[in-house]
Amino acid sequence: RTGMGLEIPAKAVVLTNGTFLNGIIHIGEKQFGGGRAGEKAAKGITEQLVGLGFEAGRMKTGTPPRVDGRTLDWSAMELQPGDDNPGKFSYTDTPQLEKQLPCHIAYTSPEVHDILRTGFDRSPMFNGRIQGLGPRYCPSIEDKIDRFADKDRHQLFVEPEGWDTCEIYVNGFSSSLPEDVQYKALRTVRGFENMKMFRPGYAIEYDFFPPTQLKTSLETHLVKNLFFAGQINGTTGYEEAGCQGLMAGINAHLAIRDQEPFILKRSEAYIGVLIDDLVNKGTKEPYRMFTSRAEYRILLRQDNADLRLTPLAQKLGICGADERMIRVAAKQDAAQAIEKFFEEYSVEPGQVNRYLEEQGTSPIPQKVKLQGILLRPQIGMAGLRSVLPALDEFLQGYEPEFIDLAEINMKYEGYIQREQERVEKMNRLEAVRLSDTFDYQQLSSLSKEAREKLSQIRPRTVGQASRISGVSPADISVLLVHMGR
Template identity: 85%
Template structure:
């Protein structure tokens, strides 16, 4: 009935969709298995992509020929560049999407790929022989053969939904949990754990008093995520900001005795940086209000997402409390918020390629690895899909280094450090964040996609080369072009910067913090003529490169030093127990995690600099 697939992807959320298209676009024959074809790429939580560090990840997915950025650009209802008041390393794109259009666009792009087949049914187990995955088993007893399998089960593995004292099995509102896979993996020797996440109530926007809230419009000149020729929105929907109050908090506290978080029914740890409303008012009892972001779900629906009010309290408590929020006095609820507990597998059981140590050609991606967020999931799916294809071809795995992308930071952190709570990406997790900006993800990663032979990468590389050439030319002209005091002193005085008394290079003027490229374009005709021939994205890159060249150079020197350790490879069957000079903890962790390089070994918790010195001596360095 079925051919032998190169890659079977289990789960069609953000990780699963990216895994499927990555493997298919490299030439693999792929099956995407899902319990419900109507919920492919569903935005289970907030209808948004990007944010601090997450926006960088979406741009990196796009640079590696993934689809998340393209889908977002085609379905966005609002775009904002966050952290504009800070340096460019912190700038992070974020977009609200139309939830229904987002899922529909993803499905149409998947169905347009001739290398992807679909199967709608619960996958209850794997076919494993001699430590190698050979396929999957379905709920009705079918076996579908495959050379590799990617598990992207999200919150469905033995999922339990909690609303107050009510609890019932489910992987998402209205959908049943997935069973069987956890039990088989544990029998195979995998360690599993439980995590928790949650979602807020959905509200009828027709019942809200919008004039009582603060308006949060999108950017006047909206940007986009994809480096390809995707549209920018011609119109945008506003978001709004509301606030809780002491009255709201008092009502919420009346439900604490029935809260599954506080009475012990929920044992899994929830996301530290996205706490439920009851957790916030318990942990921050001195705060008399908390901010709520009131976000539209799309162009053609009145459904509203109340970001910041995630809750598992009883539905009557949620309802009463929300009605005390200004603007929500006549609120009607579509459904209450809930918490969900689900199985995950500590990611220290994975190789840096996201292949499992215990079963060959089996890959994990997304929330099964203990992460939270569409962006984190999508990036893991992309890498797992690429490496599942490469494993079938018996080629070396593809690895994004920490110095090459936030995707590399994410996977390196998971595999080497593990996580006991849902992992979320932040810019502070990256030691090279001046290099890992959202504006240069294509320069960093598209050349790697081209080497992999990803579909469409040749056309993308032409744009990368044009962008790089443009930035270099703009920089060269500004370094060579001199200006007289009379040409710029008026601008300098207007901006509160010291005037000059002799000719200076324009590059030196641009380095002043008060002066921007746009200022030079306005004041100097030669600059206006120069920049008129280039896209704004190319101009912005040149400006950032010049203004931060000292910081960029220092970070690159740090990268070069670290990369020397990344070039020293370790054999997977290396016997660390024979090295008595290593600490006992290092021998134990190195034997279990089998790092690919000395650099990776140096980032494993419990492996000291002294242990790394021993390894370097042993390998002749």
């Protein structure tokens, strides 16, 4: 039911409430309801869900001031140009980026810090008005100067909001201090002396629902065909939230057709790592994705994302996947052809020894296969191309991303193979399914904590059960024995 009283019936619902659930914006001593600046908070949804039996919690995030770029002295800051050859977010026919807007770097100073400290007594973060936990790895500027009092300065990334606006995002200056303190402190930053502020930074508190109440499809355990995605599940926004929306949307579509949910494994995508962590471990602070969270990160590379995920997209029938698969096949064929060339092509000492010595590696005494030289840590494909005309000519017909894939496959073959073996071992546990209605309380051999956690999270497989905090290897052995494995 909407705020206007309109009821919208649906076979499946995905809640993507962001920071709007009972959102409260804090700017110094001021606080008011809002989902973000200029937009109303959503009231009543949390209360309805709690009434159904859901557990809710409270989190906090923040945003920096937006300032007028026309009032900044860019010459007083460090230029941060874009990449000379910018990469793409998609391997489809993305047009070449012909022009870029640079960012700049500015720095705070002891004087800036002193001004900020004058507002601490009016800060909702320090006077206890903010109860929710914020993202650990994106502290506010006041939090930084309080926690790292020994630092004389902090870096600020001065980022344009776009081509068609003069609005600037002062990354690194997230704050809930009073507006006058933010203004005075920013004007003390070199390059910001004449700065005009469009709107101050603020903190926002909002409701979330601990994600251990979800299945790995992002469907709730309590209500069939109700899905949660994004910050409602305790993650940060941006990519972490966006990928959940994609997965919840896919699974809502499959659910109303009585089809099996689409679950990405930890070995298939960072999305799989994120959802698996949320559902099995929960979170008490806004969850952010890091490569360090993935135990199979050698397999989860940028260069092979299309190889990992396009076949799955095609199986789901996602628009455009058939055309993308043609390119995936071409990429795989190209990488194999390049790898075969390196396995078969031999080089003489006179062709490469000078280059090898320049790179700080030993010369070859006799003719060797090119692959053996590439495997040396000091040697790369680009360098070999510069001294071997035959190699350069062979590679002319291949796109850079195809060459990159082949080089990574050859250089890291042993590591990749070892990680694949670990994945296969885990997949054997993932193949052992657990009933959604199984009564774990009847298994007295399980530890008390394991019975509680398994009953709450309801894992789909023994593999998932093994990743739940509080479920020990001994508990997994009990499950396997019970299932006759």
